[in-house]
Amino acid sequence: MKVDAGIGNQLDKIPDTVKKMEAAGYDGVRTAEMNHDPFFPLLLAAEHSSKLELATSIAVAFARSPMNLANIGHDLNAYSKGRFTLGLGSQIKPHITKRFSMQWGAPAAQMRELVLAMRAIWSNWYEGDPLEFVGKYYKHTLMTPAFTPEDKDYGAPRVILAAVGPKMTEVAGEVADGMIIHPFSTMPYINSVTIPAIEAGLAKAGKTRDGFELSYSCFVVTGRDEAEFAASKKAAQERIAFYGSTPAYKGVLESIGCGELQGELNAMSKQGRWKEMGTLITDDMLNEFGVVGEPKDIAPQMLSRYGSFVDRTSASFPVSDETQRASIIQALRAG
Numbered sequence: 001m002k003v004d005a006g007i008g009n010q011l012d013k014i015p016d017t018v019k020k021m022e023a024a025g026y027d028g029v030r031t032a033e034m035n036h037d038p039f040f041p042l043l044l045a046a047e048h049s050s051k052l053e054l055a056t057s058i059a060v061a062f063a064r065s066p067m068n069l070a071n072i073g074h075d076l077n078a079y080s081k082g083r084f085t086l087g088l089g090s091q092i093k094p095h096i097t098k099r100f101s102m103q104w105g106a107p108a109a110q111m112r113e114l115v116l117a118m119r120a121i122w123s124n125w126y127e128g129d130p131l132e133f134v135g136k137y138y139k140h141t142l143m144t145p146a147f148t149p150e151d152k153d154y155g156a157p158r159v160i161l162a163a164v165g166p167k168m169t170e171v172a173g174e175v176a177d178g179m180i181i182h183p184f185s186t187m188p189y190i191n192s193v194t195i196p197a198i199e200a201g202l203a204k205a206g207k208t209r210d211g212f213e214l215s216y217s218c219f220v221v222t223g224r225d226e227a228e229f230a231a232s233k234k235a236a237q238e239r240i241a242f243y244g245s246t247p248a249y250k251g252v253l254e255s256i257g258c259g260e261l262q263g264e265l266n267a268m269s270k271q272g273r274w275k276e277m278g279t280l281i282t283d284d285m286l287n288e289f290g291v292v293g294e295p296k297d298i299a300p301q302m303l304s305r306y307g308s309f310v311d312r313t314s315a316s317f318p319v320s321d322e323t324q325r326a327s328i329i330q331a332l333r334a335g
Contacts, residue, residue, distance in 0.1 A: 001311065004027060005029055007041055009041050011041060014044040027333070030054075052083065057180060058087045059088055060096075074125070087162065088114075105136070120140060122155070170200050177212065178215065223319075238275065245262070
């Protein structure tokens with residue numbers, strides 16, 4: 001299992017952070033689109049590393065056009081000499097329409113078209129194919145030599161999608177090179193929804209699971225002492241409750257017999273009762289969403305539960321002791 005680390009978005013700290021991550025033996029580094037741009041840190045990461053794989057996890061797809069993403073993806077992959085993976089997510093309608101002021105369609109269908117449009121652009125740049133992409137959401141029919149990249153030795157980046165629902169998951173299997181399983185997942189949901197949808201998408205495209213990379217970072221509750229464990233548990237409960245308040249994620253709660261909780265969490269979120277929401281997440285629910293135990297137990301639990309299908313994970317363990325963290329990472333990488 002490959003292990004990645006988040007590097008944040010503070011540009012002045014990226015060079016030193018990345019050098020330490022590479023020296024510590026991480027396989028890759030990730031950025032997320034939160035309160036800063038997710039791509040700028042990866043440019044610095046590429047400059048100050050030689051082996052680390054670089055990925056957005058995730059960048060908001062519908063906040064940008066396929067041409068814009070194709071250019072960014074090309075530039076980062078070329079500069080990093082083939083180490084960049086473009087990780088995309090859809091976000092939800094209010095953010096796309098009200099925060100980014102962009103169009104919102106049927107998200108799975110729009111994401112499928114966006115990825116295919118990017119691939120059509122890259123085929124024009126790298127293979128010389130005519131650019132004639134006409135879809136429902138995107139249309140790209142113009143490309144001249146002046147706008148075609150010249151540094152084409154490393155080709156297009158890998159594309160992975162974040163997904164929860166079966167439709168988006170199937171799209172990932174069909175058109176992407178891998179998928180990020182949302183942290184708000186359970187083994188019953190993964191087995192009954194996620195894996196079958198991926199397989200359906202792969203079959204639709206005539207692909208196999210070989211080469212299709214699955215990334216999953218479950219919730220981890222641990223600590224060196226009772227105080228650290230309690231803080232870790234509280235943080236996990238609040239994050240699970242936050243995700244659980246989203247109507248589109250109700251199916252995940254239903255997979256463990258807690259579907260009725262979604263409406264209650266949603267109502268509380270609208271009242272601003274964020275901290276209180278976490279108290280509704282029971283110990284049994286915590287065990288469904290991740291692993292709970294002492295630091296020495298984390299890697300064995302993760303490998304036992306997820307090792308048969310997860311190719312990479314994030315080292316976002318609530319472990320402050322660097323020796324313990326290194327031990328977990330080494331155990332996961334050894335499998």
